[in-house]
Amino acid sequence: MSKQQPTQFINPETPGYVGFANLPNQVHRKSVRKGFEFTLMVVGESGLGKSTLINSLFLTDLYPERIIYAEKNERTVQIEASTVEIEEQGVKLRLTVVDTPGYGDAINCRDCFKTIISYIDEQFERYLHDESGLNRRHIIDNRIHCCFYFISPFGHGLKPLDVAFMKAIHNKVNIVPVIAKADTFTLKERERLKKRILDEIEEHNIKIYHLPDAESDEDEDFKEQTRLLKVSIPFSVVGSNQLIEAKGKKVRGRLYPWGVVEVENPEHNDVLKLRTMLITHMQDLQEVTQDLHYENFRSERLKRGGRKVESEDMNIDQILLEKETELRRMQDMIARMQAQMQMQMQMQGSDSDSGTLGHHV
Numbered sequence: 001m002s003k004q005q006p007t008q009f010i011n012p013e014t015p016g017y018v019g020f021a022n023l024p025n026q027v028h029r030k031s032v033r034k035g036f037e038f039t040l041m042v043v044g045e046s047g048l049g050k051s052t053l054i055n056s057l058f059l060t061d062l063y064p065e066r067i068i069y070a071e072k073n074e075r076t077v078q079i080e081a082s083t084v085e086i087e088e089q090g091v092k093l094r095l096t097v098v099d100t101p102g103y104g105d106a107i108n109c110r111d112c113f114k115t116i117i118s119y120i121d122e123q124f125e126r127y128l129h130d131e132s133g134l135n136r137r138h139i140i141d142n143r144i145h146c147c148f149y150f151i152s153p154f155g156h157g158l159k160p161l162d163v164a165f166m167k168a169i170h171n172k173v174n175i176v177p178v179i180a181k182a183d184t185f186t187l188k189e190r191e192r193l194k195k196r197i198l199d200e201i202e203e204h205n206i207k208i209y210h211l212p213d214a215e216s217d218e219d220e221d222f223k224e225q226t227r228l229l230k231v232s233i234p235f236s237v238v239g240s241n242q243l244i245e246a247k248g249k250k251v252r253g254r255l256y257p258w259g260v261v262e263v264e265n266p267e268h269n270d271v272l273k274l275r276t277m278l279i280t281h282m283q284d285l286q287e288v289t290q291d292l293h294y295e296n297f298r299s300e301r302l303k304r305g306g307r308k309v310e311s312e313d314m315n316i317d318q319i320l321l322e323k324e325t326e327l328r329r330m331q332d333m334i335a336r337m338q339a340q341m342q343m344q345m346q347m348q349g350s351d352s353d354s355g356t357l358g359h360h361v
């Protein structure tokens with residue numbers, strides 16, 4: 001994997017801000033001239049603050065130029081891709097954000113999984129086609145290099161849908177789990193939720209993106225930065241499109257009766273860490289996409305003798321996923337019923353105890 005350089009703090013107004021101008025450290029000069037291409041997918045239930053966070057992260061409103069791939073249909077998920085070109089100190093980044101509005105809204109999630117998985121596969125398919133064509137020098141890489149998966153702050157960890165979806169895509173894309181709306185819990189609750197989510201990820205063998213360890217000859221600052229990023233996963237984030245006056249400065253934040261939650265304050269939430277992770281590991285995310293996920297896809301295609309993934313195979317996968325989700329839901333329900341019964345039995349026990357006492361008195 002690539003060697004990373006220490007962070008450059010290019011924006012004195014915001015300590016800890018890592019700009020795109022940091023990218024040339026990671027790649028060849030030629031790519032600097034051409035610009036960088038990166039595709040980020042965001043998935044999560046609606047209302048979790050996905051679009052607000054993306055706008056806060058890249059300080060730009062992405063949505064006016066979006067291209068809608070799937071027609072609006074209330075019962076299924078849509079795929080919306082927006083591309084922006086961001087330039088900092090002469091370095092160009094062509095960033096495509098693929099949003100998935102409607103995910104998790106339908107009662108039956110079969111279609112929403114299917115639409116997203118097909119979209120990911122189609123990008124691999126297109127790349128494979130272009131790669132074997134004549135014009136190999138000008139391939140546009142639309143493969144998904146990273147997926148921010150948004151987890152609700154209101155649940156007690158992962159929902160069955162989260163588990164089933166992450167498992168459905170973990171061999172296809174780099175998943176970065178993100179806890180939405182970090183302003184809705186206390187520090188203690190945040191740590192508890194992060195630990196619980198990590199435990200559940202391990203328990204269900206979900207493969208998320210692992211930041212590579214900094215090499216021993218790496219700069220001490222970079223090693224420390226990597227360590228900090230690793231312990232912050234899953235990143236808990238706050239988004240806002242509003243500028244608010246705080247301590248004499250205008251900051252992006254959310255105003256509450258008791259104070260301001262600042263988006264770019266590392267003490268308030270992990271937005272800056274998430275941005276730093278994305279920028280300092282952009283090349284690694286691309287390499288893992290190429291060497292692991294795309295190779296998986298290619299070898300799967302070879303095994304099938306070049307045949308595309310048939311819809312029949314897809315259906316079997318979907319059925320299995322649904323069964324798994326249903327099973328988890330039932331297990332949760334049984335656990336809740338058992339806990340309720342136990343509580344009732346305890347209450348009955350203590351009632352009869354107090355009854356006996358009363359009789360003696």
Ligand code: GDP
Nearest residue numbers: 046047048049050051052181182183237238239
């Ligand atoms: P999306 O459907 O996931 O794209 O969600 P939106 O970005 O449209 O946000 C949904 C609502 O949540 C809006 O009213 C936002 O103002 C609000 N929101 C966004 N981010 C945050 C956050 O970090 N904390 C809180 N409390 N609310 C947020």
